[in-house]
Amino acid sequence: GAGVSQSPSNKVTEKGKDVELRCDPISGHTALYWYRQSLGQGLEFLIYFQGNSAPDKSGLPSDRFSAERTGGSVSTLTIQRTQQEDSAVYLCASSLQGGDTEAFFGQGTRLTVV
């Protein structure tokens, strides 16, 4: 596709349920990032995939959060046993390899835990 695609665009879930958020990066981009944007807050780094290297998971807030990237392309962010504080917009971005490359962002998934 032309840009980073995220699905669903909106998700309402009950507290305690598991959710999966999907990200389709730009074709050919080897780097993929997940961020969380809460109301009035900046972008909180969650996880970073770069090619075949081990992902940087240093931003995952708890062991309820996990992410995988299959075949170096599509990525899924999973939140288990959701809590109300998990409510936020989850943003995915992708980029080419290299420090000078910009990240291209998707429109995000707005997660609401009720």
Next chain:
Amino acid sequence: AQSVTQLDSQVPVFEEAPVELRCNYSSSVSVYLFWYVQYPNQGLQLLLKYLSGSTLVKGINGFEAEFNKSQTSFHLRKPSVHISDTAEYFCAVRYSSASKIIFGSGTRLSIRP
């Protein structure tokens, strides 16, 4: 620790006035610096980036930023703002070619007519 600081959470300015949005990062030998903009109800897009070379970087919509290594700053400026510049602006840094991009907490720019 690697970090980016945007001291101003909100900056109100009058239309056609100049503006400066401040950004400081934790010191490092080499960095890649970015400014992103998020217009209301839209996704993030790149405004400009500093990689190396000239310390003054020009971006889209008349914005520019100056890299100051001694002060570890990358402030964003525009000589005359327009209503359409109303948005949230994020400073970001990458500390090496194979590392994540770290974002600041953002600065909300509001333009008064």
